[in-house]
Amino acid sequence: MANIRQTLEEMLTVDGALCAAIVDSSSGMMLGSLGTGVDLEAAAAGNTEVVRAKLKTMRSLGLNDVIEDMLITLGKHYHIIRPMSRKEGVFIYFVLDRAKSNLALARRKVVEVERELTF
Numbered sequence: 001m002a003n004i005r006q007t008l009e010e011m012l013t014v015d016g017a018l019c020a021a022i023v024d025s026s027s028g029m030m031l032g033s034l035g036t037g038v039d040l041e042a043a044a045a046g047n048t049e050v051v052r053a054k055l056k057t058m059r060s061l062g063l064n065d066v067i068e069d070m071l072i073t074l075g076k077h078y079h080i081i082r083p084m085s086r087k088e089g090v091f092i093y094f095v096l097d098r099a100k101s102n103l104a105l106a107r108r109k110v111v112e113v114e115r116e117l118t119f
Helices: 004-011 040-060 103-116
Strands: 017-024 029-035 070-073 077-083 090-097
Touching (some): 004 017, 004 029, 017 040, 029 040, 040 077, 040 090, 077 103
Antiparallel strands (some): 017 029
16 A cells, blocks of 8 residues: 555656646645646646536536546646546546657556555
8 A cells, every 4th residue: 555655656657757646626735746847736726627527517418427537638748637436536647748658558557556545
């Protein structure tokens, strides 16, 4: 089992990793963050709104399902948002350099660290 700091450190071992955060989506506040390249406080607050909007849309469509992860592909970055299945209201946010990363391996790493994260 890993704590938040260990989880973030493990995520940043992925090729192309820039930064990562664990975010409380009820407040938009970070529970922990590590790395550089993005203003993580602003990203945590903004991505909280992304998660809320997607959940609201799913409800309005009558979709009885859960979000596994969300991928935002930018010209230079991948942004992965993964709501935690075992801790409602918390999500993992991971930013990667698109030119240096392997998206499939990064997504697998997020699943792996989610399983191990305790707090």
